[in-house]
Amino acid sequence: MDNRTAMPLAVVVGSGIGGLTAAVALHRRGWRVTVLERAASLQPVGAGIGLAPNALRALDVIGLGDEIRALATWQGDGGMRTPGGRWLSRTDAQAAVARFGDPLVPVHRATLIDALASRLPDGAVRTATRATLTDPGCPATGRRAVVTTPDGDIEADLVVGADGINSALRPTLFPAHPRPAYAGFTTWRVVIPAPDRPFAPHETWGRGALWGTQPLKDGRVYAYAAAGAPAGAHAPDDERAELTRRFGTWHDPIPAILAAVAPDQVLRHDVHHLTTPLPAFHRGRTALLGDAAHPMAPTLGQGGNQAIEDGIVLAHHLSPHGDVGAGLAAYSAVRVPRTTGIVRKSARVARLLTLTSAPAVALRETVMTLSRFGPGLALRTFDGIADWRPPQHTYSDRAHQRDDA
Template sequence: MPGSSAASRAVVVGSGIGGLTAAVALHQRGWDVTVLERAPSLRPVGAGIGLAPNSQRALDVIGLGDEIRSLAAWQGAGGMRTPAGRWLSRTDATAAAERFGGPLVLVHRSTLIERIAARLPDGAVRTGCPGELADPGTAGGAPARVTTPEGDIEAALVVGADGIHSGVRRALFPAHPGPRYAGFTTWRVVVPAPDAPFEPHETWGPGSLWGTQPLADGRVYAYAAAVAPEGSGVADEQAELLRRFGDWHDPVPAVIAAAPGVVLRNDVHHMIDPLPAHHRGRTVLIGDAAHAMAPCLGQGGNQAIEDAVVLAHHAPPGGDLGTGLAAHSAARLPRTASVVRKSARVARLMALRSTPAVAVRDTLMATASRLGPGLVLRTFDGIADWRPPQRTYAAGAHGVHDGGPARH
């Protein structure tokens, strides 16, 4: 890195959504940033991601919030259903936006990755270049050191954004048990929209769920989950989806029929036991590396984006890094641990399989909906209404933080 010095150098290990957002936020604060990615390209998995108002406000900090909001495709009504099609609860995009200060935006991961990466200088991302933490450094002294096939890099700051099975996390906290199997597996597909119109929905069955959501480009993002033994994937996952969900209400069968060869399946792992801190020395963890969670609240990527902008807020180049990283851990660890626990509770509800338990669950959902859509949306209170800990470029718009108390 000609012209740079270890004193202003930040190395991000991993180029997922959290890692790239951290790289942009740190670059905008004045860090000389390098992103190390072991994959040969930035092309992410072919799936969608839901960006809630909390992550949109975080993206405001790097100037990307409005661009993402313009991609919102959910208009009108939606809600939760039974496999036979009966609506358990109803809400609409307007009610959600009014409660939390913005819409839910479903985007393809590749779209989000491309738009974040475009805010980095040329050459900042090194693909086909895995990074391993050799030394976390000391906050008040020695730099951190990352080993790559191209040689070692010394840096004032290292960001471990290398996912659920993070090598950086294992290097920092070797005694921590890490993620454990959550008891269920997930499937994801992105396919052309079915011919018949549909309302966005999440459908809950015995020990399983299905969601169908529109994307702005005319496709749909569908996801499914089911209780299953770990490692029980099959060669033909489309056939497995048909077996499990083929008799569910429309448009589920049509979406499955449009998905030959594009079904992604992943067992779910989460970190119920929080780390003692999100940092050690000059090295900090963000996203799934720090707090892998079940996807049942759709907050994994959202929390990673929050992590990124909070980190940049607390760690300006040349500042007291020890104090800054301690402040970052203090802000993020309690919040993310709470979201991990809440996601696990929702996962346990989804996992109910006995007929009496499912009937009670469905009755409670339907009753809550009849009492008012606000009761259903209240699940996301304290999550989707989060504000960044600094004034954003769009202060005053979309409910973004404008100088009042912030929720880290």
């Protein structure tokens, strides 16, 4: 039997950011990895993501951190504004680096997906493949997990559920647990060419609504918006028209961005979160990560960042020839409390977003304005989040070759 056949098999269900991070980290740790993706391709939705210092350090573990840091664009000031354009607070990019050791790097999700996928062996990712967890497995008895696909069953030593907020694996593992609940607001996202006039990165807070604009290294702009709305609501015409009604009179460059958006470029999604944490992020030989484990409101920008952390920590605790049960228990013990705290903090910030009464909005603006006395005051929101550091274990591409030699 050759070494490759002898290597334990990890099956990752879902090829989003968290699933691919876990797949790369497990591969570098020495696992044989198969990624199953139900979509026809790896191309994600056309939106951006802000990679915070905690995620950049996690990506260092798999040799990707510096490649992403090179995509940083923000060198000066940015901050929070009112719809009329008044600055509520300013945040200096260098202050963020000084406090947390790294910048915030906005990238297109496709850029990150491509970078992760390029670090997997040819044939590791199978698209257009629906997967069902038939048996989560049992490390204590040696029973392997079973994933059923249209091409047949796959027996695995480890299954990673990275299948998103509507995860099919989560209710299979924890059928009695509540489903994610509507957070009270919806979001819109667009990526377009940059306006002719330069602008400072900003997040603008109005009455029950928010707009953010971030430049990307490739010359495009990632813009996002959020507003209170009934669950399941849609624009009576198209979502660009809805954005124009809600944000068209806000400060520059928002009107210019809206004018450049085609109706079919706007992505709209209701926000759901799981504020009652799962009892664990694993059962048997099966682990959950990212939105499958801890869906959160995007108000701290940590959903994808926490999925990256999950993938790195999972691989850290799972040696390919070690005790899978003990490794998964260690993973849950570390990740459940950390992500629960961030889910709940994101929910508290979401409540601030949905404020609509004039006195409450005025009080919110007063608190935000306090950060004018120093960017460190605003950055403290991310203390205990952006300053996270991964377990001290860096995986070489050749590590499993040495282990099996």
